[in-house]
Amino acid sequence: KAGVTQTPRYLIKTRGQQVTLSCSPISGHRSVSWYQQTPGQGLQFLFEYFSETQRNKGNFPGRFSGRQFSNSRSEMNVSTLELGDSALYLCASSLQTANYGYTFGSGTRLTVV
């Protein structure tokens, strides 16, 4: 069965621009979570969506937003990009909650210049 698919794999953007990243979960998975990984801060939770509703949110500014569609695909958007937003953005999907285990995508590496 297909894994979690994240697109694009690599992205270069300029400061001030906005970016949209996509995550397609494993078929049947209804929970999608997003994470940011940087060398300085490590992995940090951004937000989680379940059945098109944001269920949890991490400590990130409002420039970071997301949504989930009826087919469980999720997008995250970062507006007014800053250099510090350069990171690997990972999504993970699970059936319902973390207690069912997570499957991670390969990530989108965003570079802001």
Place this chain on the structure above:
Amino acid sequence: KNEVEQSPQNLTAQEGEFITINCSYSVGISALHWLQQHPGGGIVSLFMLSSGKKKHGRLIATINIQEKHSSLHITASHPRDSAVYICAVSLIQGAQKLVFGQGTRLTINP
């Protein structure tokens, strides 16, 4: 202080050695996860634990809920085990949110 602490941060060993990576946490959890990340970024979920011990091939994970401590063991280590191993916990409050340790970079030399 981080809610999830791993030790050691870096570990280098010879092929065949028994490896132990430790994880301590300071919050109530609903589950603890061990993850493996290879160069290039992809993360693989190795174990999810809420009690006791789990084994998969040469990997063993244990958790002591009372002591808020978990260990990941690798027996007969191999160079292909070289990766970053990350401990993460699902919090009881906001249970779907993962909090991560800083990771342990393991290098196994042939």
